[in-house]
Amino acid sequence: xxxxxxxxxxxxxxTSTATPTTAHRQTLGRAIHSEWIKIRSLRSTxxxxxxxxxxxxxxxxxxxxVSTGSVAAPGDGGGPLGGGGPLSTxxxxxxxxxxxxxxxxSLAGAREYSSRMISATVAAVPRRWQVVAAKAIVLxxxxxxxxxxxxxxxxGAGMGILSxxxxxxxxxxxxxxxxxxxxxxxxxxxxxxxxxxLGILLRSTAGSIGAVVGxxxxxxxxxxxxxxxxxxxxxxxxxxSAASSFTTVMSAGDSTxxxxxxxxxxxxxxxxxxxxxxxAITRRDV
Amino acid sequence: xxxLQQLTKKYGDKVAVDGISATVRPGVVTGFLGPNGAxxxxxxxxxxGLDRPTSGTALVNGRPYAASxxxxxxxxxxxxxxxxDGGRTARNHLLALGATVGIGKRRVDEVLASxxxxxxxxxxxxxxxxxxxxxxxxxAALLADPEVLILDEPVNGLDLxxxxxxxxxxxxxxxxxxxxxxxxxLMSEMQLVADHLLVIGQGRILADTSIEGFIEESSGGSRVVxxxxxxGALARLLTGDGVVLTTREPGRxxxxxxxxxxxxxxxxxHGLRIHELTPVTASLESAYLELTRDRVEFTATAQHxxxxxxxxxxxxxxxxxxxKAA
Numbered sequence: 001x002x003x004x005x006x007x008x009x010x011x012x013x014x015t016s017t018a019t020p021t022t023a024h025r026q027t028l029g030r031a032i033h034s035e036w037i038k039i040r041s042l043r044s045t046x047x048x049x050x051x052x053x054x055x056x057x058x059x060x061x062x063x064x065x066v067s068t069g070s071v072a073a074p075g076d077g078g079g080p081l082g083g084g085g086p087l088s089t090x091x092x093x094x095x096x097x098x099x100x101x102x103x104x105x106s107l108a109g110a111r112e113y114s115s116r117m118i119s120a121t122v123a124a125v126p127r128r129w130q131v132v133a134a135k136a137i138v139l140x141x142x143x144x145x146x147x148x149x150x151x152x153x154x155x156g157a158g159m160g161i162l163s164x165x166x167x168x169x170x171x172x173x174x175x176x177x178x179x180x181x182x183x184x185x186x187x188x189x190x191x192x193x194x195x196x197x198l199g200i201l202l203r204s205t206a207g208s209i210g211a212v213v214g215x216x217x218x219x220x221x222x223x224x225x226x227x228x229x230x231x232x233x234x235x236x237x238x239x240x241s242a243a244s245s246f247t248t249v250m251s252a253g254d255s256t257x258x259x260x261x262x263x264x265x266x267x268x269x270x271x272x273x274x275x276x277x278x279x280a281i282t283r284r285d286v
Numbered sequence: 287x288x289x290l291q292q293l294t295k296k297y298g299d300k301v302a303v304d305g306i307s308a309t310v311r312p313g314v315v316t317g318f319l320g321p322n323g324a325x326x327x328x329x330x331x332x333x334x335g336l337d338r339p340t341s342g343t344a345l346v347n348g349r350p351y352a353a354s355x356x357x358x359x360x361x362x363x364x365x366x367x368x369x370x371d372g373g374r375t376a377r378n379h380l381l382a383l384g385a386t387v388g389i390g391k392r393r394v395d396e397v398l399a400s401x402x403x404x405x406x407x408x409x410x411x412x413x414x415x416x417x418x419x420x421x422x423x424x425x426a427a428l429l430a431d432p433e434v435l436i437l438d439e440p441v442n443g444l445d446l447x448x449x450x451x452x453x454x455x456x457x458x459x460x461x462x463x464x465x466x467x468x469x470x471x472l473m474s475e476m477q478l479v480a481d482h483l484l485v486i487g488q489g490r491i492l493a494d495t496s497i498e499g500f501i502e503e504s505s506g507g508s509r510v511v512x513x514x515x516x517x518g519a520l521a522r523l524l525t526g527d528g529v530v531l532t533t534r535e536p537g538r539x540x541x542x543x544x545x546x547x548x549x550x551x552x553x554x555x556h557g558l559r560i561h562e563l564t565p566v567t568a569s570l571e572s573a574y575l576e577l578t579r580d581r582v583e584f585t586a587t588a589q590h591x592x593x594x595x596x597x598x599x600x601x602x603x604x605x606x607x608x609x610k611a612a
Contacts (some may be wrong), residue, residue: 170387
């Protein structure tokens, strides 16, 4: 951030203050800096992120401990990546963490509308797409490390508990494991950004939380149960179903998308939400 | 310099701002006056691009606000003192805003000191009283040392110290050659601080004039309140060319366009008794009420556009309350 190019200072004009104030050109970089100050100066950011990490590691460890109590034998017959395999056991907290991060993302987007801070924000950054871009970049910068710490922590702790009880374990170097673990971190990040976009788009904390939670948790289940099988092709393109193609531990219905296609579909959802947010914030009155 | 050109804002069928054109000049404090819902805030919001005009343009220093290189250094605006996140400290709030134009800690601390918030700089904005929130909003407006200041009701919630401080501040800023536009519903406050007036009613500019000119013009000249037991006789004697009498209560009336001396002379000449003879200096408040009331009446009787203002005033029942003017 300190390497941002400085514009030459304005010639010192009359000022009402002791020291001359030199304002610089408003750039995307400065908008990002501003959003960084905003996000780090809210205690709720850090409480939220800590909770996400704790949920992932805590629920993962709990799940591992429970499974070693019930499924004691190591066994060499069953594939480790099966439905109840060690990986999905240690990432048991991911479902809840995704939900939580969706809420935090929605808050990051809608919060300024409920506090009315948004007027000050868009007055300071009138090229408003920059507000959306800066918020997305800053949120991703906070969520990515959080998600990585969460999944890696859950993996390490969970596998430690499993191996201490001589239960089946997998290593990161095993086929597809690292991809699933990193994919889960990516999914967490994507849902945070989806929430952010919806929060800005809907300008309502409650509305955007409802939309994210509904879209991730409720819609796939309800639609899968109520719609005829012919709709399954469409349902694969829901965010949670797309994510299950590369996280493999999600249980949001049958996914037949390839991992690459799943990533692309999820990225498209994020891009659509942020794009719609940028379009809306630019077009409408604050 | 702020230039409004045919600026219009419609919400559906409702016209909030109706094609207003005006120039707000640097070097003076311009007061923006109008009843609730007249379009003051909407106009101010359009100047800084918060609301999008239905048609027309608002230019700041010759270009749209959104085209500004360093927006906060172009216009400092206080439009909504509550526009701060309650969970963030005052200092962090200003740091975040300042960062958009590369303004850092030193200036933020300086501005906090100048608005008197240094001691609560690390308290969350949510814990602030109305007056402290207002000071924070003013700090945000001053942060990047802007050439144009737009303040919507800045004295709202300020204590006496704060009001005197902002009065001096606005005058100082204008003296430095800045453009200062402020709205206030406190007419007396406006009279103290503003040099120029923009009066708006129902989305249209009703007056764009100096404050003295406005009072002179809108109040229809000087007035004298007369109390006399011989009111009837005196009134008959006084009624003449362009002289307007308004009866306020039995034995008491108001005269326009005659001085107290002239009225006293007439009374003495005819041996009529006078118990009270008070020249009334019109206040901005009464001038303003006069103007906006005419505006309301005019729209209510728009099917009779031929009537003149002066005759309409004579015919009006005596509900005037100008005597409270100092």
